[in-house]
Amino acid sequence: MKIGILGTRGIPNYHGGFEQFADFFAVYAKEREHDVYVYNSHLHPYKKDNYKGVHIIHAYDPESKIGTAGQFIYDFNCIRDSRKRDYDIILQLGYTSSSIWGWLLPSKPTIITNMDGLEWKRSKYSKKVQKFLLYAEKLAIKTSDYLISDSIGIQSYIKKKYNKNSEYIAYGANVFIPNEESSFTYEDLATNEYFLLIARMEPENNIEMILDGYVKSNSEYPFCVIGNVESTSFGNYLKKKFSKYKGIRFLGAIYDLETLDNLRFNSRLYFHGHSVGGTNPSLLEAMGSHSLIAAHHNDFNYAILEDDAFYFKSADDVSELIKNENKKGRLDLIKRNSDKIETKFSWEYINESYLKFFNTCFNEKNK
Template sequence: MKIAIIGTRGIPNYHGGFEQFAEYFSVYLADKGHEVFTYNSMKHPYQEKTYKGVHIIHCNDPEDKIGTPGQFIYDLNCILDARKRKFDIILQLGYTSSSIWGKLLPKNALIITNMDGLEWKRSKYSKPVRQFLKFAEKLAIKSSDYLISDSKGIQSYLMNKYGARSKYIAYGANIFNTPNEKVLQQYNVEKHKYNLLIARFEPENNLETILDGAAISNKKEVFLVVGKHNVNKFGTYLKQKYLNSENIRFIGGIYNLEHLNNLRYFSNLYFHGHSVGGTNPSLLEAMACNTLIIAHDNQFNKAILKTNAFYFNTAGQVKEFLEEINKGQHKDKTLNCRSDIEKFFNWPLINKQYLDFFNECRK
């Protein structure tokens, strides 16, 4: 097949979850003998025309000059280019800035869209933006031939809201097998004597609830907060609020995967506060790193973690977990999480499920 992947900033991954998936899946497809093209922003650090057998198409992306509207122009440029190339399948990852151009998608290709999470629920967006995102969601469903949901919660939502069928295929992760305790020295922590939170600084990730619990806990173990806290008002607010909580350390974003995985692996408790839709990549990565997870109590997290985690809704519950639980007491949960990654969320399996679905769609 001749296959295109649009909707990301490009490969290899320098940005996030969809880019990581696009990298893994496109290389997998190329290895299987398919002709694969991924669309990259012209601002992407990788400027070659191929990557491990995958063709790279660089398109103009003015986001750095004009901000968010540039994302819409970039997606338009990708779609206009795709019209010229006679693809069999176009895999569209997300819809936020591309669905308004849905009528321009080539008619001779099957359009398969991964619907991502419930973007319109994100509180960082203003009411008009959230209304637009609901509209964009509807447009994406109309302009797609087939839909993919990366969580069963999203799959149910699409059926209940729109009567739209979608194929459930989760995200993936790689088991972490190379722990290196020396990494901890760079962060001034000791194994199993610190707790960890990795998240974007957005209210729906429940950082404030988690950190309120850490602040009032009588057990003052180091609490590391990983994420870019200096890019929005919410991050500035949180850092100021916990200024006098000496155990809470805001250490910024970490982009060294080895360091992230070792911090996860050697943590005592790992907190996951995400509450807005989809299979969150960072949750699967934590499961693959032998973490004991304390997750926000919602259907998306429970669908993945089942009984292999503890769940919170309030700061008081966070406080209790910090004071009463340690990782060594719950090896069954950490081992079960790791086992689930190996059985259900490993990248070779996820890649095969996508390719099998493509073949089904072409019948």
């Protein structure tokens, strides 16, 4: 099939979960003899027209000049280009700035949209923006031939609210195998002697709650936060609020997967505060990296982790976990989570599931 992938800033990944998925899936599909095209923002540092056999289409993106509104123009440019490519399948990753252009999508291809999380519930958005995002969600469902949900919770929500079926396919991860010949080194961090959090700097990721809990614990071990602090006003607020605590280290954004895997693998306790959305990539990657996980208690996280993690709902809960837990005593939880990655969430399984669903959708639409 000829497959076009829209909705990301591009590959290789320099941004986030959808970009990481597009990176893995596009190469996987190409290796299975599909003709794959990925749209890249012209601002993306990768400037070549081919990446591991995948065609790269560079589309104009004015986000650096006009801010968030530029994402709508970028998506418009991608969709407009897709009209001349004669795709069999168009995979849209998300909908927040693209679904208003859904009426421009070409009619011949099978349009499949990954519905991402409940974007309109994110507390970073004003009431007006949340209202628009709910409208954008409705448009995405209306203009797509088929839908993908990356969590059971999202699948149930779409069925209940819109009476629409969607295919449950989670995000993927790999089980990390550390290099036993080289010892862990990253700045002055030592194995099992630091806490870790990896997230975008947004309120619904409960970073402030987690760091408040760390401060309350008076722990002797440092707490490392990985994420682009300068990218949001909330991130800058967090950095300012916790600047007087020497134990809290903002390490900035890190995209090298091996470095991230090593940091997760060697952490004492990994905190996952996400509370809105579907299956979060960083959670699966933590499971695959043999982290002991403390997660915000909500249905999305519990659906993935089940009883194989610690849970928190407040800064006091976080403080108690920091005082009492570390991975040396809970290898059973770690093992069960890494087993889940191998059986339910491996990239091989997820990528194969996408291609099977593509075939089913294409054949059904064109029978």
